[in-house]
Amino acid sequence: MTDRPRSAPMPASLRAGRPVPHPARTVRCPHCAAAPGDRCTTRTGRTRIQRLDPCDARLTAWADHATAVACCTTCQSAPGYDCHHPDGTPAPVHDSRYDEAKGTAA
Ligand SMILES: [Zn+2]
Ligand SMILES: [Zn+2]
Structure with missing residues (x-):
């Protein structure tokens, strides 16, 4: 009578x-x-729980680090100079700059 397969394929979203x-x-x-x-941690009472995402302060530190050590291949900023938009206004650190900074561990 019924002839459908026993196991449905697992949705890809469940198998990240x-x-x-x-x-x-x-x-x-x-x-x-x-x-x-190391991963960031958060304190709950006496235990330290590992956070999935870095603390905001660490993201800021990472942006500062990338700015300090890497050139930006998007806006051509030299190390030590902040990223900027084509019109010269300040911009957040570009993704390409983070890429350049990867592997330059402190
Ligand atoms: Zn942290
Ligand atoms: Zn940039």
């Missing part, structure tokens, strides 16, 4: 691959003091 480590982990976290390479 391993998360890629956030590149901000290459710098020390000024907020929770996570060492370079």
Whole structure:
């Protein structure tokens, strides 16, 4: 009578691959003091729980690090100079600059 397959294919959304480590982990976290390479932690009572995402302060530190060590291939800013838009106004750090900064661990 019924002739459908026993196992339906698993939706791809349920089989997410391993998360890629956030590149901000290459710098020390000024907020929770996570060492370079370690995940950020948050304190709940006495336990330290690993955070999935870096602390905001670490993202800022990572942006500063990228700005300090890498040239930006998008807006051509030299190391130490902030990213800017084509019209010269300040811009957030470009993704390409983060790419350049990867592997320049502190
Ligand atoms: Zn942190
Ligand atoms: Zn830039």
